[in-house]
Amino acid sequence: MTAIPTIRMNDGHSIPQLGIGIWQIDEAAVPGVVASATDLGFRLIDGAFIYGNEAGMGEGIRQSGIARDELFVTSKVWNSEQGYDKARKAIEASLSRIGVDYLDLALIHWPCPEKNLYIETWKALIDARADGQLRSIGVSNFNPDHLDRVIDATGVVPAVNQIEINPSFQNPAVRLANEKRNVLTQAWTPLGNGKNFNSEAIRLVCERTGKSAPQVILRWHIQLGHSVIPRSTRPEHLAMNLDIFDFALSDAEMAAIAALEAGERCGPDPQAFEVE
Numbered sequence: 001m002t003a004i005p006t007i008r009m010n011d012g013h014s015i016p017q018l019g020i021g022i023w024q025i026d027e028a029a030v031p032g033v034v035a036s037a038t039d040l041g042f043r044l045i046d047g048a049f050i051y052g053n054e055a056g057m058g059e060g061i062r063q064s065g066i067a068r069d070e071l072f073v074t075s076k077v078w079n080s081e082q083g084y085d086k087a088r089k090a091i092e093a094s095l096s097r098i099g100v101d102y103l104d105l106a107l108i109h110w111p112c113p114e115k116n117l118y119i120e121t122w123k124a125l126i127d128a129r130a131d132g133q134l135r136s137i138g139v140s141n142f143n144p145d146h147l148d149r150v151i152d153a154t155g156v157v158p159a160v161n162q163i164e165i166n167p168s169f170q171n172p173a174v175r176l177a178n179e180k181r182n183v184l185t186q187a188w189t190p191l192g193n194g195k196n197f198n199s200e201a202i203r204l205v206c207e208r209t210g211k212s213a214p215q216v217i218l219r220w221h222i223q224l225g226h227s228v229i230p231r232s233t234r235p236e237h238l239a240m241n242l243d244i245f246d247f248a249l250s251d252a253e254m255a256a257i258a259a260l261e262a263g264e265r266c267g268p269d270p271q272a273f274e275v276e
């Protein structure tokens, strides 16, 4: 079984560098996906209340037969649940739906700057961690100024900032801001909707290594040093996504992929996204 490297976060806990995401997977299909993924060796499952499949995630965890303390379970507080009291209740509800006593990581899903509740929400995560409901706490889609506001208000630095990163949208400014603050970057939509699967920079590495475009892109993420959570419902794709630790991209290949940056997001702009 492939051993997935772990990364030590700023709070001392470790997180697998590679995991699976379960956005847009039907609740009924999630237990099977989690079982396939854990059989292959994945241990990190990235969920969220808004994905509507937390109960399926819990079912998959139980069916996997993997000890709870060997898994890394993430969920996120949705926009409509921001504010201290609502966020505390949202965390309890996620724990209850998943059927676990604690989450390894809880994130504020989006900052929602207009709503301006993310500092209160962050305080709720800090207290839920103190109460043992959460091991690590972090944020998602936070720009540098959002990070600074929560840090300045509470003195608590998020362990993780989960942001969009793929070859067409490499998010260098936020990655650098995370690094400067000792916040681990985690990449969402890491495959970038396949936009770069046929680009020359990727294709040349595929030809040299015999690996597929998704594997080359995931390897690029690994070599950038962040955590990454590709989604797949297919066991053969899950296996492929795990099989990225027996080859390496050269500096020139990393640079060629860096040059694919196009500033094209797959998802929304965090400064403007306020959807409930």
Ligand SMILES: NC(=O)c1ccc[n+]([C@@H]2O[C@H](COP(=O)([O-])OP(=O)(O)OC[C@H]3O[C@@H](n4cnc5c(N)ncnc54)[C@H](OP(=O)(O)O)[C@@H]3O)[C@@H](O)[C@H]2O)c1
Binding pocket: 020, 021, 022, 023, 024, 046, 047, 109, 140, 141, 162, 163, 187, 188, 189, 190, 191, 192, 193, 214, 215, 229, 230, 231, 232, 233, 234, 236, 237, 238, 240, 241, 267
């Ligand atoms: N925090 C946030 O705001 C946020 C936003 C978006 C996503 N996320 C998280 O990040 C996770 C990953 O992002 P994502 O789901 O948007 O996209 P993704 O992981 O970049 O791509 C998923 C797509 O790639 C395909 N795929 C995966 N492995 C493949 C392979 N080896 N070969 C060919 N196709 C492959 C999947 O299809 P098949 O199922 O057919 O393999 C699926 O259509 C999410 O599931 C979620 O947990 C977080």
